[in-house]
Every structure is written in C-alpha cells, then in structure tokens.
Amino acid sequence: MTGQVRVDEGGVLAHYADWRSRTAGRSVAALGPTDLTAAVYVADEVIVDEEDRELIDELVGRYGAEVIDDRELPEPPEGIHVREDALRGPVAVRLKFREVPAVDGQDDLLQRAVGDRGDEVFASSEMGAAVAAMTARFALDGRPIGLNLFGEPLAMPLSTATESAIPGAGANPFAYAAFAGRTRMVEAWQLMDSIQRMRSNPFVVLAVLDNGFWLDANGAPIVAAGQTASDLGAGVMQLNLMAEGTPAGGISPSNGWHGNSVASAGAGILNNAAGAAGSGGTVATPMLFRTDISVDQMMRCARICAAWGLDVLNMSIGTWGQDEIWFPTTAWDKAFQFAADNGVVLIAAAGNSTLDLPDDENIRPATRTPGVLTIGALDASDNAAGFSNYGSSVNLWAPGTAIPVAPDGAAPLGSTKNGTSFAAPIVAGVAAMMRSANPNLSAHDIRRILVETAWQGTGRVTKGLDAFAALFAAIGTAMPDNSEPNNTPATASQLIPTGPGGALQPGLGPFTARSKSGDTDYWKFRVERFSTVTVAVDWYERLSTLGVLVEGEDPDVRGPDDMTRTDTSGGLTLTGLLPPGDYRIRVTGGGVTAYSLRVTQQPASLPRDVFEKNDSFESAAVMLFETNKWSPFFTRSWGPGTYDATLHRDLLFSPYIGGGVKTSVNADYFRLDVPDRKIFSRPAVAVFDSDRPLEVTLYDEWRNVIEIRTNLRNVTLYPPPKSTCYLRVTGGQVTRYRISTRMETDSRIIPGPWEEVHVFPKWWGDPPPLRVVDRVTHYLYELGEDRGDGPALAFSNPGEDLRIDLIDRNGEIVREARTLDDRLLLDTEGLEPGPYIVQISRPEEASLTELRVVPPLPNRRLR
Structure with missing residues (x-):
C-alpha cells in the first residue's frame, strides 16, 4: 500500500494519539508515517478565519459543525493595564464536529495533501482522517481553514544543539574538538535531520556488547544529580548475557563504567540538554548486551543480533594472548559471517597497545573476524593516537581522544575519554545514520562506503572517517524530496x-x-x-x-x-x-x-500619494518638464523627475435617505506646463510601472480631449510644445503607478550613435548625481539656451582618472574638461550656440559611479 493513506486505529500512531489525548485532555489525531514526522492535531476541530462567513456557514450547515464560543480575555495581572483599542483583535473561529463528517473523495484529498512520500501514511482515527480530508478540500482551494495543530519549533531543529556541560568539552556538541575538522560530524547530523524532515526513517538499533552499564536495580538508566534525563533515554533495551532475564547494569570490576561511556559515544541522544552527544544520537536506539567477554557470549550476541534484525553491533572489547590452536575459529567465523550476511554492521575497536595488527597479535574481533570493520584512534591533529593499534587489520580511523561521554557513577558531571574503545562507537553511530537513511544498504555496502568515502591519511593512518561523505553516499548523493518535479x-x-x-x-x-x-x-x-x-x-x-x-x-x-x-x-x-x-x-x-x-x-492599504488631493481639473498637481530658475511662491509644482502615485478608493455618501455608502476608485489630475521643444529633445510625460491596467487621457488647456489610451500599464505621451495641458489617470481598481515629466531626447533627429541619451541637467535645480555606470556615458546639452551656466560646465572633482569631452553635431570633440581648483570645468566660451553632446569616459578599473554637477566659477577664464 505504498504511497496510500489508510486509517489504522490499532497502530503505533493510534496509540501515540491516545497517549497524547490523555495528556492534552482533548481528542487527538495523528496523520503521517509511524514516526515523529506525523502531524498531530485536535481530531474533531478545525480553525477558520472569521472573515470567511460563507465557509463557516457551510461547515455548520453541510457538515454538522458547531461553533465554539470565543472566551472573554481574562483580567490582566496587577500592574498590567488593558489597552482598550486592542481588546477586539482578529478572531480565529474554532468549529467542533460531534459526528464524523462525510467527505466526498476523502482518500484522494488526503493523498493530495500528504503528497507522494514514498512510504505508507496512516491516520489514527476515522474522525481525524475525515476532518483532515475536509480541511484539505478547502485549503487546496485557498480557503482560510486549518487543523488545530499542536505546535512545534519552526527553526531548523539542529541549527544549534545543547547537552550538559561536560568538563573539558562544554555543553555545545557542535564545538566538540573530536567532531570538528575532517570528520564533519556536525554536517552529518544536519544532513540526517534533513532526511528526517522529508520522510519517515526506520527504527535503528545500535547494539553495544560490553560491560559496566550505569543502570539501577530494575535496569533503568540512572539520571545524574542536576540532570533531567539519562543520555540513553528513559528506558533502554538490554540483555545480560551473564544471567539472562536479569538487568544488565552494574560496574565492571576491571573497567568501571566502560560500557556506559561506549554507548554514550555512539547513541547518546543529541540535543537533549543532558549528558553528551553520540555520533548516532539523532537516530540510534541503544541495545545493551552485558558480557564477561567470553567467546561463547560474544558469538551468542552476534547470533541474537542477526535473529532480532539489529542494525549495528559495536564491540569495544577483545580477546587476545591465546594460541590459535585453542581458538574456535570455525564457529567464530560462522557466527560473525552469518551476522554480517544478515545485515548486522559489525564494528570493533583496534585496541590500545600500539601493536601492528595482525602481525604482533591476533586480537578478536579486531582481527581475523569476517565482516568486521576495525577502527583505530585519531588524535586532535588527525594523526594516529600514540596508544592506538595499527596495521593492515585496521580498516578505518576515527577520533579517539577527548571524546565527551555521559555521566556515570564515577563522573556524575560527565567526562572525556581516550581510546579506540570510543573511536569505534563513533563509527558505529555513523553506520546507524546510514542504515536509517537507506534501509536497503547491506552491512557489506555500509562497510564499503565508510572506507571509500574516507579521507586519505598518512603514516599509520590509512583512511579517516568522513561522516558527512559516508551518509551522503548512502543516499546516493541525492536528498529525498516529495515536491519533485518542481524544478521549472x-x-x-x-x-x-x-x-x-x-x-x-x-x-x-x-x-x-x-x-x-x-x-x-x-x-x-x-x-x-x-x-x-x-x-x-x-x-x-x-x-x-x-x-x-x-x-x-x-x-x-x-x-x-x-x-x-x-x-x-x-x-x-x-x-x-x-x-x-x-x-x-x-x-x-x-x-x-x-x-x-x-x-x-x-x-495592506495603499497610502495617499504626495499629489493629493488632485481629483479634479481645479486641484490638478502642477508638473514641470524643466527646472525653473525662479520658484513661484503662489503654487506647488513637481518635476522634472519621477514620482510614485496611487489610485485609491474614495467613500461616496448618498444624499438620499437610505442611500448608504459606496466606494469608487479615484481619478488623478495633473496640469502640464509644457515648454517648447529643443533641437534634440521634446517634452514627454510617462505613466508606467502600474500594478493594474489604467486609462490615461490627455486634454488641452480648454479641457478638450487630445488623446485617450486605455487598458495599459505603461505609456508615454508627447503633449503639444509650448502649451498648458491636463493629464487624467484612472482605472477600475486601486493600484500604484509612477509618473515622470522630462525633456526626452528625440531619437528621430539626433545625429551619430547616441540614440539613448538624457538631457544634461541644470545645476541650480539641485539635480541628482549623474550616473556613470558604463565606460562611456552621453548627455545632451543645448548651448546658448538661457541656462545660467556661464562660460563653462562645472563638475565636482571626483579624484578619479575621468575624461569629459564636448562633441558637436558632426561627432567631433571640440572641448575637453580641465581641472581648476576643486572642479572639472568644460569650457564652452566662443562656441556656436546649438546642440552638443557631453561625453563622460572612465577607465574600466575605476570605481566611480556618480558625478555631481556644481555651480560654475564666476569671472574665471580657462582660455
């Protein structure tokens, strides 16, 4: 039933929802895979925006919902004062269903809502499924409805992480020295969490064969003083191979709480503000096997792991010193080969005696054991730790110094450990993440990928663990993504x-x-x-x-x-x-x-623009096309330039009794004081960048229509030169637009290659800086016009290698700007009146992008 949604009232989600119902005091439903990615919500409720009364009425009338009365706000505590203007805020309407609503096409709606997840999706109850389907029906149509979901954090869950403050390591596992550098453990954790965001992940068990587990007499993990939880969880699976049927806790006579530290390094829960962080702590569930490290118990553990389908077995233990003739090699090999062939990833510590394996010693299971990946210990510089065994039997190296581990009976605050015993579970935790990310990988695949993706070492170190690369390779270097295809x-x-x-x-x-x-x-x-x-x-x-x-x-x-x-x-x-x-x-x-x-x-409401109120010919905003040297005191004017404007809704009150109030979109009026055209330029008014279609009408001075343009968002009009005109802008809907008035270059008559040039600004209008973005920029300049420039054009000295030339109608350079005091002056004295081009050139490497026009120097001559 892959990819389908079905109701399972006796499954894992149903049990979880039932437990959540008891703690929440309300009927709870869950929808999703059988893991923590399922959506959890009030089974018989929906929430609707109060403004969609039609939807509320349909839910009540058609589906039998009841509106839950909104409760009054409680009285504030002493010292807090009520804000009367905030008492009535937006209200979300809760509706409750007494009976399971009948929803047509329920299965299809649920499938559309959850998408093609690639795994089976369950609903915990008929009520929960029906309410979710009905919500999906309206939500997919854009209606303001939602489930009454139980909340969850919205930040990326592993952007940061916190454990207890381990002496010598701190409380931030992202800063553990052992997990920094080439191991890339933090990146692996975040990649694993990314995978979990997108699909359900199977139950993964990391078995630890060891002794010295810090458990109470009933087998429950002991919580250190000052902490809220054990790093191994509230309860832990265990088997005492020394006395099956009894708890697996108890200190090791020779190694203290060794097993507890090993389990913490591989499976300690990540980001639970307790203990330390295990490498597999995002996915791995520990299974503790207590052993006296006898051969029969070690083989029995391998058989049990295979029979129970456990995923990873870590063995930070070993037997050595015996002659091969006494060792049950055949039975040993069969037990571990069977476990490996049946999916158990076998990880072993190399040992801490600086031996060359297997030449110096046959340490089982680190050497001569089928299917086992043997791990050496790295120091803080990614070199072989001085104590670590090495040699051809050591397949992979991992951090093995200053490894933070959880509290135990000897170190109630936690501690850091050294040894291959703690390098091995770090690899075992990564193997658990790989199995969780891709359950189809065999044990042999996982061992191979761990070695193939490792970084190349030097000296005794052959290959070093790269946790991120191994996990990334395990998923085929591609994340699961249930939204694809959405790449166009x-x-x-x-x-x-x-x-x-x-x-x-x-x-x-x-x-x-x-x-x-x-x-x-x-x-x-x-x-x-x-x-x-x-x-x-x-x-x-x-x-x-x-x-x-x-x-x-x-x-x-x-x-x-x-x-x-x-x-x-x-x-x-x-x-x-x-x-x-x-x-x-x-x-x-x-x-x-x-x-x-x-x-x-x-x-949002559109604000009134700077021209308001300009809703008639009489109140029309005055727009200029050229800067005027003399500012009139009797009127407000705009231009030349570009301005933001809006069409908004006006309230219209009927003069008749019972006529009510209506709204309409206003019209904007502008009076255009149009100058005469120049040789190279003409007056232009543009209305552009409108959100909605507009109607733009140009009138003459006597308000006769000259031109009407309709159903457009961008238009440029050319009013008659040397006249007074009016412009009316209106539309059927509220909208923003921009309006500009300027002297526009007339490309029909301008000579040479300068079709797209702007008119050179007049300095007294406080113009914006000239934009010098391109290597060469051109401006149109009309010499002889009453501009007040004097015998030169003046620019602030930019301090850059800049060239400014004046070019005549034949394309010849007739003047070049020169530096005088703190300005660049372009001499125009003695030239014939008429149109010229100001050409601004800058080197390619120059950073200058703006140049400002300034007043000319009086009574100074360049020539």
Missing part, C-alpha cells in the same frame, strides 16, 4: 495554507528539500489583494548556500524587485508590498539541505 516555472508546486494563521507552506509542515546540488525548486502562490508578503526560509548553512527570489507570473509586475531582504545565519526573509496576482518563489543553492519555507500575507 511550469512545474512549480503549489504552497497551501496549512501553517499558523493560514500561512502558506509546502505541505502539512513547512519543510522541504533541495534534492541535488544543482536542483532548483519553484513554488507558487497567489495574492488576492494588495498585501504585505513575507517569505521566510531557514536551512543548514553548513550544508548549502541558498538563494531565494520572488518572481511574478507577469514579468512586468511591480513589487518583487522592491522586497526588502534580511539575512540571518542560515536564514533569510523577503518582505514587501505585492499587488494581486500569481507569484513564484525560486530556490537555488550550492548543496543539499532540508529547508523550511513559509509565506505570510497581511492585507
């Missing part, structure tokens, strides 16, 4: 409103993944009205860079390019005002990682 704009996946407050996210949760290093993900969503939209993304920055871009389906849409970006470590947000329409989110990067994606929308 045409296949963009729909975000659905299943997050808090109707936030949009990839599925029932916010997590998704970049499956490959070259993978691009596209997600789509719709904005129904002007809204402030926030796109929040978090990921594991150790694993990948991430680029996030919002794009409009309409390539001319205004808004995505204006969004504000805020970066944090492993996260970013994009926030901005977006008009109604369809949008895409494009996610790129340089590696694989899980990431969380959430989009929120807050309806």
